[in-house]
Amino acid sequence: MAGRIGVLALQGDVSEHALAFTRALGEKGEVSLFRDASDIPTFDGIALPGGESTTIMRLIHKAGMQRPLQQYEGGIFATCAGMVLLASEVQDDSLFEPLGIMDMTVKRNAFGRQRESFEADIECNGLSSPFHAIFIRAPVATRVGYGTEVLASVPQGYAAVRHGLHMAFAFHPELGGDLRFHRLFLERLGL
Template identity: 55%
Template structure:
């Protein structure tokens, strides 16, 4: 992930693809990272040049099926870069989901409840506290959101509501139940990049 340029990929099979592309592009612009690029990932070849991958929100069963169909399951499981997973992405990162249609990646030791808050009409917004995030509460947008109902010791819980865990980290992975790409607040995108050392390397710092 060193060098003068960096590429972040957004899994472009279904879901909030363009919104994440715009958010990461804005995060790089905000830091003056002119040579960074954000691309759509639809195949293993697309993924191979990326320093990080976003798995966006959408329909987790559909995204799971398309990951398998496009030959991306093992390339994502063995991907050496960071993964930024939101909403349906959080479902896919889990080790256990009570839905046999979802072929989870098993990258974070956690059990996830799909659509934990109900159907589309139960979508809501809330100001949440995220551990280690400067600048006050994060205004989170929850759309048919999942929650983590249990997490292993390797998973760091960043934020919880009464229903369960809504933000978590494990090493180079970040999983969020909500949609940070929709609210204009780039702090979580920037935190993810900093955790990987992408921003510091790209800006020529050590």
């Protein structure tokens, strides 16, 4: 079955997500960038890229995408700022209103500022060997709701989680060339 993955192209590392999903899909589907709410239901899966969560959320509101994303029935692959967007609550920030798609509390910039960005090999449930994770001004989930599977933890919190068809990452799996998480996501979508 050929699949369609849409990459939210409002801000952030959009091209890196498009390239990673194009490589992971191979001949089994196509990847499209989207900026319009009407495109959302046409995709089997959506990638919410890393970037600046406040800016991306403002642009989501401006484009009228909040409700369509909340009602979307496919899978969402969210990295870094995307993890913040999916959350039901953002710790220590009552002004930021996330999409509430996954029942989790996320702490933004959990490791500090840009200069505290780092890379580390982390153990991940579902992978046979450690994943080389790239953390850039990364968040973490500090609480997850019922039915949410923790895929990877770091001392600061949960770095990768999955609930139903959705996956959220504190790090950037689209940057390192290791497509195992992309393939796991596509498998759960039946692609």
